[in-house]
Structure formats: structure tokens, C-alpha cells
Amino acid sequence: MRYQRLGEAWILRLETDEEIFSTITRFAGELAIDTATVTGIGAAHHLVLGYFDRATRDYVRHSIEEDVEIVSLSGNITLKQGKPFPHVHVIVSGRDFQAKAGHLFEGKVGATLEVVITPLVGYVQRVKDEDSGLFLLDL
Ligand code: ZN
Secondary structure, eight states, X not given: OEEXXXXXXXXXXXXXXXXXXXXXXXXXXXXXXXXXXXXXXEEEEEEEXXXXXXXXXXXXXXXXXXXXXXEEEEEEEEEETTEEEEEEEEEEEOTTXXXXXXXXXXXXXXXXXXXXXXXXXXXXXXXXXXXXXXXXXXX
């Protein structure tokens, strides 16, 4: 991964086969980015996406092995159990140009991935919500 600061924001270039979620998590941790918005475009493979099933209070997971475009990556970084935690969703499309989308659990970079992280002033933490089982924003 390469990165550059632009004003208050950071622009990142992730390299082929880097793991997306863990790279963003590590970057935010090392630079102490507590709360931020995250956007990106690029390409990926070996993705695991999630759909949250409220009835089971768990994610249905869907794997995408082939190379796809990341048409849109968006999310945020907040503090979960005291550490910067990215919450990221993606819309991807393959050779058939059909879109698939979901909560990003993991994925490897294809040709490249371009991410912009814009820190926000202050911080927000996540707390466990007993109804959903999710760590929701503590606002
Ligand atoms: Zn999500």
C-alpha cells in the first residue's frame, strides 16, 4: 500500500492481492484515525460479502472468487472496543456487468484499489446492541 496526505484526508493505493479490510484497519490503527468516512473504487477478487439476517441476528455470507470491479466502496471508521474499526459496504460488478453488493468482510485487491479516508473531528464509539446483536453507533 502507498498513501499520501491531502489536507486532512488520506489517499491510499492498495496493491494486488493485499487484503482490503485488514489493510484499512491497520492503516487506521497506525495513524490513530478514530472516526472517518471511507470511499473507494478499484478491483478485487476472493471477496466475502455479508447480508444481515435480522431473524437469525447473523450474516449470510456470499463468496465471490472471480475478478470484479469495485464500482463503489463506502463506509466509515469508528471506535469499536477502543480501536479504529472500518464498517465498509461494496458494490461490485463482473464480466457480465451485473452488480452484487453487501457488507464487506474480506477481499483481495485486483489490479488496484483507490481509497480516500477523510477523518472527522471528534470520535464516535460502537456499543453492542442487545436487540440486533450488532455493535451500533453510540450517539
Ligand atoms: Zn454493514
